[in-house]
Amino acid sequence: MPDPYILLWLEAPLQAWGYDSKFGRRETLDFPTKSGLLGLIFCALGAGGQQKERLAQFADLDLQVVAYKRMAAENNPASGEPLLRDFHMVGSGYDISDPWQNLLVPKKNDGTKAVGGGTKITYRYYIQDMAFAAATQVPSSELKNVVNCLKQPVWELYLGRKTCAPTEYIFQGEFSAAEDAFNMSDDLAREKNRTPEFKVLQGEHDGDEIFTLDDVPLQFGPEKKYRDRRVTVIRMD
Amino acid sequence: MKSFFESMRIEYHILQSFPVTCLNRDDVGAPKTAIIGGVTRARVSSQCWKRQVRLTMAELGVKLGTRTKKVAKYIAKACLNASADEEAALACGEKIAKEFSDDTLLFFSDKEAEAFAEHARKFDFQPDKIKANDLKKISKKVVNKNLDALDIALFGRMIAKAPELNIEAACSFSHAISTHKVSNEVEFFTAVDDLQDEPGSAHMGSLEFNSATYYRYISLDLGQLAQTLDNEELKKAVEVFTKALYLAVPGARQATQSGASPWEFAKVLVRKGQRLQIPFETPIQPKSGGYLAPSIDYLKTYIDKKEKLSGSVYGKIGDYEWGEDETFNLDNLIQSLQTHIS
Numbered sequence: 001m002p003d004p005y006i007l008l009w010l011e012a013p014l015q016a017w018g019y020d021s022k023f024g025r026r027e028t029l030d031f032p033t034k035s036g037l038l039g040l041i042f043c044a045l046g047a048g049g050q051q052k053e054r055l056a057q058f059a060d061l062d063l064q065v066v067a068y069k070r071m072a073a074e075n076n077p078a079s080g081e082p083l084l085r086d087f088h089m090v091g092s093g094y095d096i097s098d099p100w101q102n103l104l105v106p107k108k109n110d111g112t113k114a115v116g117g118g119t120k121i122t123y124r125y126y127i128q129d130m131a132f133a134a135a136t137q138v139p140s141s142e143l144k145n146v147v148n149c150l151k152q153p154v155w156e157l158y159l160g161r162k163t164c165a166p167t168e169y170i171f172q173g174e175f176s177a178a179e180d181a182f183n184m185s186d187d188l189a190r191e192k193n194r195t196p197e198f199k200v201l202q203g204e205h206d207g208d209e210i211f212t213l214d215d216v217p218l219q220f221g222p223e224k225k226y227r228d229r230r231v232t233v234i235r236m237d
Numbered sequence: 238m239k240s241f242f243e244s245m246r247i248e249y250h251i252l253q254s255f256p257v258t259c260l261n262r263d264d265v266g267a268p269k270t271a272i273i274g275g276v277t278r279a280r281v282s283s284q285c286w287k288r289q290v291r292l293t294m295a296e297l298g299v300k301l302g303t304r305t306k307k308v309a310k311y312i313a314k315a316c317l318n319a320s321a322d323e324e325a326a327l328a329c330g331e332k333i334a335k336e337f338s339d340d341t342l343l344f345f346s347d348k349e350a351e352a353f354a355e356h357a358r359k360f361d362f363q364p365d366k367i368k369a370n371d372l373k374k375i376s377k378k379v380v381n382k383n384l385d386a387l388d389i390a391l392f393g394r395m396i397a398k399a400p401e402l403n404i405e406a407a408c409s410f411s412h413a414i415s416t417h418k419v420s421n422e423v424e425f426f427t428a429v430d431d432l433q434d435e436p437g438s439a440h441m442g443s444l445e446f447n448s449a450t451y452y453r454y455i456s457l458d459l460g461q462l463a464q465t466l467d468n469e470e471l472k473k474a475v476e477v478f479t480k481a482l483y484l485a486v487p488g489a490r491q492a493t494q495s496g497a498s499p500w501e502f503a504k505v506l507v508r509k510g511q512r513l514q515i516p517f518e519t520p521i522q523p524k525s526g527g528y529l530a531p532s533i534d535y536l537k538t539y540i541d542k543k544e545k546l547s548g549s550v551y552g553k554i555g556d557y558e559w560g561e562d563e564t565f566n567l568d569n570l571i572q573s574l575q576t577h578i579s
Contacts, residue, residue, distance in 0.1 A: 013273045013414055013516065046243075070518075072275060081272045086282055087264040093488070101292070121264075129273045129518070151550055152244045153511055155405075156458050162409045163283035165454055167516035169550070222403070 011131035046154025061137035068194035133185030135178040207232035258496030279449035283410040289485035309334035315354035325362035332364035415449035454514035502560035510552030
């Protein structure tokens with residue numbers, strides 16, 4: 001028996017699926033990453049640390065995502081919203097004579113102040129007003145535990161970044177095939193006045209774009225390790 | 238071991254209206270926005286409001302960690318309190334400090350210093366008998382189990398060099414987003430020169446602002462917090478955190494626009510299910526009472542409906558409304574929340 005699928009519904013005003021961020025630019029892909037989704041599941045389980053063996057069970061399993069944008073008016077689907085760029089300064093305006101406030105200013109590795117006082121500028125990108133359905137294959141042996149924990153997560157669930165709280169239940173059912181999961185998500189999307197925009201399949205298929213993502217987590221914790229996978233994007237609108 | 242508080246969280250759904258303000262600026266000085274439900278909304282970023290809450294908690298006298306280079310003196314003081322004589326206290330302080338740092342800043346909690354002093358007392362405050370290994374064991378036990386720096390427990394800390402001391406934040410803030418469509422306005426202004434000899438203004442400029450009813454969603458993970466604090470401190474944490482949420486207002490342009498509006502309505506839930514914020518995806522239309530009244534109606538109706546449809550999955554343990562019943566003030570709200578921590 002192949003491993004079953006669960007349907008995850010990811011909907012919020014803002015989401016951020018971090019990928020390839022360097023320094024002050026925290027990028028987001030325009031769809032959820034495999035590492036982000038497994039991170040979410042492991043959060044629900046309350047599974048911290050490296051989790052190498054558990055992650056190995058998930059690494060080769062299938063993941064398919066459909067992005068649903070909002071319908072603007074009847075039979076007139078809106079184009080998806082552009083990414084939001086959030087300008088953010090860290091460490092400015094603190095009273096450094098107050099030892100506690102001084103702690104909040106970023107310092108160099110050796111604990112001394114950076115040139116110019118230590119204010120850092122970062123840009124954080126967010127996806128606005130989208131919903132994603134992710135058909136995620138789960139090892140049969142883990143299914144029951146994963147489903148229970150998604151309903152009553154040990155740690156709080158968030159959509160890529162801790163500030164992105166979900167507006168809908170994430171767990172939407174278990175299925176024997178991805179197709180069944182997407183029939184369910186299409187119904188949910190219609191109810192919510194949303195329409196599919198694109199689909200992301202794992203591996204190489206006939207599609208509009210095929211590329212490599214380095215987002216298969218092999219090890220969580222402070223020193224994360226990933227390997228890559230090929231994905232295919234298929235436009236649906 | 239599974240704690241009683243595992244999966245239990247407090248969710249704050251707050252509505253707060255601000256007149257002419259620019260609470261949180263982007264890099265061109267304009268109020269931040271987002272596009273939700275096809276229209277532009279006013280936005281205050283999570284980090285902006287969170288910073289004010291953190292600073293407000295400090296003003297409320299929260300017990301904080303101390304970061305100091307004067308470790309010797311700090312520990313000597315604890316030894317004095319543990320009834321050492323002055324000379325021995327200083328000697329012990331210096332000995333212990335030497336084991337831990339060479340002129341770098343250390344993050345200490347009072348409990349940790351107390352534990353060291355207690356350890357020194359076992360040896361009648363003879364510095365030679367204090368061994369580095371024992372100290373490290375004590376530190377590990379005290380820092381992780383009995384951390385008395387509430388701010389760290391609530392907001393987390395990350396120490397790249399010592400990840401075993403990392404603490405995951407227990408609270409999370411969503412971006413505050415207006416429940417309705419908002420367009421930024423431009424305020425054109427001029428300023429005159431008091432010493433001018435020609436008519437006209439000496440300076441002109443423009444400021445962007447807006448006004449909005451914001452929906453704020455904040456959750457506090459009691460399970461996470463219970464991993465770093467004991468029950469009594471958990472109660473204290475809920476008290477100070479709730480007060481700080483109530484008092485803190487973003488600092489931008491407060492000198493010129495003074496946007497100090499308090500909460501107008503809050504629904505606070507204690508739940509064991511997955512957390513859920515309200516999407517406000519269809520922008521609220523103003524009624525005779527402006528945006529606030531219809532926003533309150535929508536918030537209540539939405540949460541009630543979600544709860545009914547979810548049945549037991551909703552996991553509700555407590556449900557408190559603040560803002561309409563004048564006999565239920567903020568202190569009552571805090572006390573009610575604390576009844577869930579026994």
